[in-house]
Amino acid sequence: MKFEEFRKGMMPRSAMALALTLVLSGCASINGVSLLPQGGEPRRGQAVLVYGIQAQGEWTAPRWGVSLDEYDIEKERITGNCWRFNRTTADVASVASGVQYFAFNVPAGHYVFSGFNLPQVKAPLAFVVPQGRTVFAGTFVYTNEGQVEIRRDVEVARQLIQEQLPGVSREIEIAATKSLSVAPRAFLCGP
Template identity: 35%
Template structure:
């Protein structure tokens, strides 16, 4: 067993993304005033050739204009739904305060270019609803008023605490690759 432990650690490290300080939130959870809450929806309208469809938001570094991940730490919020047209779910995450972008690791590009979302400390922000469309692209709908009833159904009491996340259009960040 002792010989396998170092091998397991090397495999995990090379697999990358060992540490993620983002965690899914349930209705009962509270968030520290030093962290933020982000909420977003994922909806299927088109046909996806896989059993599930995921949308991931990655922590973003303003100084480098890249995602903050590397082979050991990688903060990301990941939401997955069944790839059945008509399916829609909302998700909430407790995240380090900062900025987030639509991940370059997602299976499809975001229509209209990538967007940076701000998640200020002590705040709960609504990112929007990512919709996989009939033409195999992802569009972002950002109407919080329209989404409130669906958010309240999925995450009771959270919709009234939300404000729209401040956004800026950014270039698509590059992915990182972990290799020996």
């Protein structure tokens, strides 16, 4: 068999194997959250979740990000799995800079600072995100001490939020919180 015949026969099989691996590993999970680049109103049955990110300390990678995961407050765990995983994800340059705000259309419920984030926050919180409302979780700041600090003063943030996300409701309110007895844990997907 010539190399060219071998290569042509292997390419479709390789592509099929790659697709099957991605599906079985959970990389193709469904996320019911969508980014609202300019802000916006909640879709029917959903809510808008807004938060800021700022790097003050020096993070070792080019970007520093924050994910908030949908959380089952009764079962004390992230609601996601390898097939369906509702989460917000945003990142900023890891050099010291101003706050950047992000808005997401999310299913109403509870959201937590993800177990996939590094470093973790000292006191884990669940943010309450009620249906039909626009709520501010806070500004997640990576500090010079290498810690994550959550600043939750919506009045301080309101003007910058309106400048960066003009479609966000002026009725934005601070998200209520619930303390968690255990920190959210990441889950692992594999074939």
